[in-house]
Amino acid sequence: MQTHSVYADYSATTPVSQEVLQAMLPYFTESFGNASSIYQIGRKNEAAILNARANIAQCLGADPKEIYFTSGGSESDNWAIKGAVDALKMQRKRHIITTAFEHHAVLNTCQFLENHGFEVTYLPVSSNGMVNPQDVEKAIRSDTAIVSVMCVNNEIGTIQPISQIGEICHEHSVLFHTDAVQAIGNIEIDVKQQNIDMLSISGHKFHAPKGIGVLYVRNGINISNLIHGGGQEMGKRAGTENTAGIVGISKALEIAVSHIAEKNERLTPFRNRLIEGLLQIKGTRLNGDRIQRVCNNVNISIEGIEGESLILLLDMQGIQASSGSACSAGSLEPSHVLTAIGLERESAHSSLRLTFGENFNETDLQYILKVVPECVEKLRNISPLWKGGQK
Amino acid sequence: MNYSQKVLEHFVNPRNSGEMENPDAVGVSGSEKCGDITRIYLNIKNNIISEAKFQTFGCCAAIATSSVTTELLQGKTIEQAMQLTESDIVQALDGLPPDKMHCPAVAEQAVKSALSDYQAKHAKKGKLL
Numbered sequence: 335m336q337t338h339s340v341y342a343d344y345s346a347t348t349p350v351s352q353e354v355l356q357a358m359l360p361y362f363t364e365s366f367g368n369a370s371s372i373y374q375i376g377r378k379n380e381a382a383i384l385n386a387r388a389n390i391a392q393c394l395g396a397d398p399k400e401i402y403f404t405s406g407g408s409e410s411d412n413w414a415i416k417g418a419v420d421a422l423k424m425q426r427k428r429h430i431i432t433t434a435f436e437h438h439a440v441l442n443t444c445q446f447l448e449n450h451g452f453e454v455t456y457l458p459v460s461s462n463g464m465v466n467p468q469d470v471e472k473a474i475r476s477d478t479a480i481v482s483v484m485c486v487n488n489e490i491g492t493i494q495p496i497s498q499i500g501e502i503c504h505e506h507s508v509l510f511h512t513d514a515v516q517a518i519g520n521i522e523i524d525v526k527q528q529n530i531d532m533l534s535i536s537g538h539k540f541h542a543p544k545g546i547g548v549l550y551v552r553n554g555i556n557i558s559n560l561i562h563g564g565g566q567e568m569g570k571r572a573g574t575e576n577t578a579g580i581v582g583i584s585k586a587l588e589i590a591v592s593h594i595a596e597k598n599e600r601l602t603p604f605r606n607r608l609i610e611g612l613l614q615i616k617g618t619r620l621n622g623d624r625i626q627r628v629c630n631n632v633n634i635s636i637e638g639i640e641g642e643s644l645i646l647l648l649d650m651q652g653i654q655a656s657s658g659s660a661c662s663a664g665s666l667e668p669s670h671v672l673t674a675i676g677l678e679r680e681s682a683h684s685s686l687r688l689t690f691g692e693n694f695n696e697t698d699l700q701y702i703l704k705v706v707p708e709c710v711e712k713l714r715n716i717s718p719l720w721k722g723g724q725k
Numbered sequence: 726m727n728y729s730q731k732v733l734e735h736f737v738n739p740r741n742s743g744e745m746e747n748p749d750a751v752g753v754s755g756s757e758k759c760g761d762i763t764r765i766y767l768n769i770k771n772n773i774i775s776e777a778k779f780q781t782f783g784c785c786a787a788i789a790t791s792s793v794t795t796e797l798l799q800g801k802t803i804e805q806a807m808q809l810t811e812s813d814i815v816q817a818l819d820g821l822p823p824d825k826m827h828c829p830a831v832a833e834q835a836v837k838s839a840l841s842d843y844q845a846k847h848a849k850k851g852k853l854l
Contacts, residue, residue, distance in 0.1 A: 638782065640783050643788060646733075646736065646785050668760070679760055716739055716743060718781065718782055719762060
């Protein structure tokens with residue numbers, strides 16, 4: 335019998351908060367005008383977008399002119415990398431540096447560019463899920479156009495040395511882009527202090543709706559357009575503005591960045607206890623560094639069981655989580671993140687990711703620590719690979 | 726992933742799961758595609774499968790597939806069991822999602838491997854006699 339429920343998949347998506355929803359609602363109905371129209375309800379939209387741009391810029395330590403609205407994290411990543419290399423190709427800069435464990439929005443963009451004549455270096459990551467800035471420096475060539483390294487890994491939650499990597503890029507006059515989709519609300523972001531040239535954000539990861547994102551592009555950097563058409567977004571990204579989404583992501587970002595310290599203080603002890611508790615299960619290991627990780631991410635591999643099975647059993651008990659298992663993602667390949675940190679395919683198939691929200695509490699913790707071992711035992715009882723922890 | 730009620734029911738309450746002590750035949754099969762591994766154990770009396778058990782490392786579909794396969798095998802002659810096909814298994818589960826259609830092949834191969842294990846043992850015994 336299910337007695338409790340815990341949504342522990344905040345890195346997949348988050349609910350839109352009431353405050354954000356209320357801020358957005360007028361722009362669906364009474365203030366529906368097109369921001370490009372010069373009559374009152376058009377101008378009202380334009381003003382709302384102007385405000386949002388200024389607010390977001392302030393949250394990130396940027397200038398309003400450096401903030402562009404997109405449809406989400408994937409578009410921002412695509413645009414940053416494709417736009418930058420296109421703008422630099424006349425300077426014969428045809429080399430890109432990224433890492434083996436980026437989000438597919440970056441990896442598949444790089445692979446697309448490889449098919450179009452660019453060269454890509456995929457840097458390895460350490461077994462605890464960290465990128466070494468010295469590896470970035472060693473990989474930079476005279477024809478390197480851009481380096482793209484994520485702020486926080488989406489599966490294992492490790493926080494990367496972004497500021498150092500940015501500094502190295504600038505010493506070598508190479509552009510630095512970072513996918514900060516999993517960083518917002520968890521760690522402080524200041525684009526100027528952290529030497530970031532371009533930064534991608536996705537609204538639905540921090541209580542704004544799906545379908546709205548931001549790309550920050552530092553003043554003076556020219557990137558080619560990805561979406562051509564009208565003159566919106568200072569002529570750089572066409573399409574009638576998603577005013578409600580823009581107002582929503584602005585409100586959500588403001589709330590997220592003003593609660594970083596509080597969130598970390600509250601969730602870090604829960605995260606640590608969850609890690610300790612789950613590692614009590616025989617044949618488990620923590621994926622990703624224990625300290626250099628965001629406050630709401632736990633990722634473990636559990637020998638002898640397959641991730642999708644565990645996710646479905648947990649769901650039946652009211653716990654929503656995710657796995658790097660191939661089956662759970664609808665593909666047949668296990669997580670590239672887990673194989674990048676050196677896990678065997680089997681362990682990559684056996685991973686469990688719990689990413690929890692601001693309201694996570696003691697009852698949730700106790701419930702997870704009770705239910706996960708029960709489900710694991712059930713699956714191990716029928717597994718030919720589990721020998722009770724003996725090799 | 727939309728699983729049928731039958732698949733979910735077998736997944737939550739798998740039939741005949743676990744290792745068998747002193748089986749007459751064992752068959753193992755795995756899918757390179759997704760890393761599933763299934764082991765089928767059989768007890769065979771007078772050419773008839775008197776008991777079938779399984780162990781599976783794999784997703785919900787893989788576990789349900791093995792579970793229903795052991796039910797299908799019960800009481801069958803070796804010849805009948807040899808005829809068991811992927812589509813029999815899929816039918817018994819009220820269908821499988823397209824991404825999971827490789828699972829029955831793993832179960833079917835495990836069964837075939839168990840049966841040929843049995844036949845090989847008995848052929849040897851025959852020679853010795």
